[in-house]
Amino acid sequence: MIILPVVSTKGGEGKSTKAANLAGFLADAGLKTLLIDGDYAQPTASSIYALKYEAPYGLFELLMQSVDLNQPHQIISRTVIDNLDLIISNDPLGQLKTAMLHATDGRLRLRNVLQHPLFQDYDVIIIDSQGARSVMLELILLAGTESALGIVVPVLPDVREFLRGTITMMEQLLPLTSYGIYLPKILILINRMNYTTLAKETLDSLNEIISQGKYSERSADLPIFVLKTQIYDLDIYKRGHAVGQPVHRLERNTSRKSDSAAKTMHDLACEIFPQWQSRFRVLLAKGAAHV
Template sequence: MRVVSVVSTKDGVGKTTVAANLGGLLADSGLRVLLLDLDSQPTLSSYYALSRKADAGAYEFLALNLITPAQIVSKTVITGLDLILSNDDQGRLSTLLLHAPDGRLRLCNLLDNFRPRYELLLIDTQGVRSVLLEMAILASDLALSPIPPEMLAARELQRGTLTLMSELEPFRHLGIPPPPLRLLLNQVNSIQVDTRMIIHGLRETFAGTTNISVLDTVVPDRVAYLTAATLCLPVHRIETCRSRERRSPSALETMQALAIELFPEWREAISTVNRYTEAQ
């Protein structure tokens, strides 16, 4: 099972949108995907309609070590896409894990119970530094950080997310190295000159870095993503073809490109989503 955390120490960068749509595309590819919502503002938990809601969720999973899937895993209406709901609206988990001996490693220690059931675990995290965010990163094979091409977002990336990743390096001595970090340019309006300058600067900054890189895929600022969220559907089902007015790829093409770039081993399955959408 691959484990990917969608992370940023800045709120509003599109973490939930990326996690929901990436999970939806990969489920439509025939993969078994589990979403874990660790944000106390549970947007991911309400993105998709549920066909079955579990009695418990992320709080019982992490606070009580409850690992029985039938008790904590809800099923969405998207075939193959399951969800562990966020149910910690009072933020008790952060306090509990902060004082627990295994706090930052608890998720890592619990994941073996899910590996036979899923090909991918996608974790949506809080937009602030916390023990929950650190725990999610340390349990992951890969950290994916959406970043809008804005100066404030670029500064927060350096001050927040990159500093956090470097401060997790000591866990390497425990045999738990921090995962590679992939930066995803998100909500991009390519017409603006300052946008192009920031994108160019980010790519130059990390060009020679091994553990941090900027993905080639760029997610445009497109109304289709808002429409998809309103309809509780993955965006690749909403916008399957590029319009004549725009030269940029459709949402289907964008999400496929992102999924293939992150998971080249699943390229063949991801490419079949074309046939899925044509059949809708």
């Protein structure tokens, strides 16, 4: 089981859309996938895909440990996409933030609860998060098993905010390594890329900062990488959200300079999960059989 948090300390970067599209691609590739909506303020991931079964409980009960995990139907919702399950966000008043802040194991609560046998059946668990620095973002990041996906828009203030917010948070969590709790590496995904000179210059600047370890004096303890795959600023991603479909089902070919949505999601999945590249190639070659 691989747990992949999707994070950013700035809102509006596109975390929910990318988390849902990646989850949909993995599910169509035959991987049993769970999407957890950890954004209590704007629970977008809970509503992108229609449900064929909605569980009565969600993230609130999971973290408050008030649900029987031996009865999966109480907390696992099932989407209309085969192999894709969901745990909804159901904390509109933000009570979890206070509860986890004061719980002795608050920052480790999600990491610990996902060790339950219920979750071991999943190949991948993707966790969406709120775009703000809080204990909720910290506990989601600490649940990651290998990597966390950081979403950044190629605008200099957004890049600075991501690095400042994310690096500060990770540096403050580093003392946990003394207890054998290690932070996942951060894989930066550039979202809403465009062909402007300014966007290219911003990306070049980010690559230089990351490759030379300029983001932290403890960069050796905080591994960060920029993914080669980039998500271009295209209407197909808005359309996918609007019709409740993962974008790889909607656009497989294009005459544009940028790759199709299907090719882009394929490349992204291959970079993050190279062990399943053969599955992803098969899905890409199948065509729009699921539509």
